[in-house]
Amino acid sequence: MWLKRDLRLHDHAPLVSAALRGPLICVYIVEPSLWATPDAARQHYGFVLESLRDLYRALRVLGGRLHVLTGEAVEVFERLYRAQPFEALYSHEETGNWPSYQRDLAVGRWCRSRGVTWREFPQFGVVRRLADRDTWHGRWEAFVAQPCLPVPGAITFAPLPWADVPPPSADALGLAPAAPPHRQPGGRSAGMAVLEAFLGERSGQYRGGISSPLSAPTACSRLSPYLALGCLSLREVVQATRRQLADLPPTADRRRAGLTAFISRLHWHCHFIQKLESEPELEFRNLHRGYDGLRPAPEEGAGWNPAHFEALVTGRTGWPLVDACVAMLHDTGWLNFRMRAMLVSVASYPLWLHWRPVGEWLARAFIDYEPGIHWSQMQMQAGTTGINTTRVYNPIKQARDHDPKGRFVRHWLPAMARVPDAWLFEPWRMPPDVQARCGVRVGIDIPEPPVDLETATREAKARVHALRAQPEIRAAKAAIVARHGSRRRPATSRRTKRPPAGQLSLDI
Known part of the structure; x- marks a missing residue:
């Protein structure tokens, strides 16, 4: 049994099926080539090792052992086969990054x-070789409704034909030393x-609580890293949520609304992973090829602005909410969805950065990096899908809406604690005498924005909209909607009478 991003024993179809066949060897392979990819980070490896320790203990209770092997997958299986031939390999389907897709083909x-x-076996409500989206929602519902599989009561384990060797260190894999000191711990128990x-x-x-960076750390479920690495199965989370809904008293309106919205997000989770399953190239190519060349990539040289990129990743854009979000991300490895979308919007519009290098940075920064969701969202927020409404988040407006008293910004940016309330949202405009009185120097303690936000955003939107208006760009939209658009019309919100065609609404 080959464990990948399914680090649990509960509701584990490969384990249940393999246990019926005969003696079983359970392996996880540390693949150096996958840990060398630009979306891999030290924090991910630490989370995996913690999850493997949890899994190791669970298998010991069953009388078995988890073997953590190091090497490229084909080489490891060949070595194992030569030492002890085996007749079947069991695993979950994985919708991972492009190198993992190529590895699976090999x-x-x-x-x-x-x-x-x-x-x-399917890991999520994602369908291999899906012809179109017409039946997808019904198949998702059928998948999550199937009973969760219990851990087998009797398993015959076979020994590894050589001595176990400890997994390599993060340093040995060449992973960058930086890691969030307060990320969530790995493992099914956690x-x-x-x-x-x-x-x-x-x-x-x-x-109502998941949008603000102040309330989101406790209002959000915080289950995303455990779903991404398979410490929990999607099906068991959906079913546990539905059981909780059924047991709520009639007066528990807020919890009922919250759990209903959460189930909608679990459906959304698989909807976006299905996009990468159906089109693996969207990790590095525009979903709508008519947008190729819209923003310059680093390898193209001319037009790529390294100073803008450096300001973003170091949290020195000068827009307080943006920089505070980057500081929180560096410390915890997590941000709520709206703040993630704002970061990508700022990168894509006023800073005019290509989504791919920004996405690689964020993939390393997010402890819950899930390739299917991540790359779909990067393109959607950057406006290169060709089917989604342009989403542009103004970081000043977002700060006024979600951090009006500056509690979040002042927590994560110590220099902002000395800035008067009148200059909280645009501190770079402080007159010199105000700077002197509060002891904050614009350009030193607080950076100046690299561009004028209003002007740069207006020019960026004009470029995108001019491209969208071209007849050949509009003509190619129908094929993308047919392949990737949602067929399920969500409930309308108070702010939108009707969601845009071909997309799931997130106004839940």
């Missing part, structure tokens, strides 16, 4: 060359504790 070729049957706390207590804050 493993498939190896299995065929050795006569090994490779049985893969994930179950977060799930229980959310369903039992915090879900009442979910609706």
